[in-house]
Amino acid sequence: MFFVRIFLSAVLFLRICNALPYGSDLILKFYGSSNQLKINSKDAAPRGYISFENSFYKYHRDPQTWAKARQICEVEGGYLAIINSDDEASFLLGMMAKYPADVLTDVQSKDFVLLGFHDYFKDREFVTIDGKSMESSGYMHWAPGQPDNAGGNEHCGTLRRSGGLNDFPCETPSPFICEISAHTQFTINDVQNNEMIKSKFIQNAVYPQTLKPNN
Known part of the structure; x- marks a missing residue:
């Protein structure tokens, strides 16, 4: 079950990355048991x-x-x-x-x-x-x-x-x-558990010019 959750989390993260303006150029790397993904958008x-x-x-x-x-x-x-x-x-x-x-x-x-x-x-x-x-x-x-x-x-x-x-x-x-x-890091748990990160990535990809914080 643990490995299934990790796999599903990685799939979710990749789907979010694909929504980014530069998603197709991202390089994702796992770092041991820390479950950390590195986004290299250099x-x-x-x-x-x-x-x-x-x-x-x-x-x-x-x-x-x-x-x-x-x-x-x-x-x-x-x-x-x-x-x-x-x-x-x-x-x-x-x-x-x-x-x-x-x-x-x-x-x-x-x-x-x-x-x-x-x-x-x-x-x-x-x-x-x-x-x-x-x-x-x-x-x-x-x-x-x-x-x-x-x-x-x-x-x-x-x-x-x-x-x-x-x-x-x-x-x-x-x-x-x-x-x-050019080097931004997030963890799998960040993406899985933080709705703000998911929303920020997806909204910024769709509305990069009009996105404004709430008053």
Whole structure:
């Protein structure tokens, strides 16, 4: 019975993968008795995403608050982008350049994109959304005069169009960039028991542009 359950779980997982935009290119591997499956999507970008080095990126022009943007990225299987190098920063600036200020007619903050860092826990101590210090992320190039916590209400991270990191009001809707690692891992039990994962994968494959978190 145990082996039957494992087999059925694997079949279910494969069916979900086939619903993904890049499902036909996935490489699935079992790791011993841990029942862990590794999704290797390095050579196939998810729909709407652009490949760079070991991640995929998507520019969202529809302005959102930082919390909403973070949630949207998670629903799409990723996270608000974290810059780890000068090359990555240049790549993201290139994405921003494709949406100049005169194109963003419905956007108030045209010269910023929300990124995955903040100082919610302690003022001026910025950390990435995965809980690491900014120093350990590998990129700490702030725009001139930043961070300044203007108005005492700038606790979320952005990248300026002119270059450099910037602190920003978390409740001000802005464009944002999501990042998905080229190597994503889930376990069979996650897929079998977590309806959220099943739903997220299937919905994102069918509605990649319109999927939004609940209010």
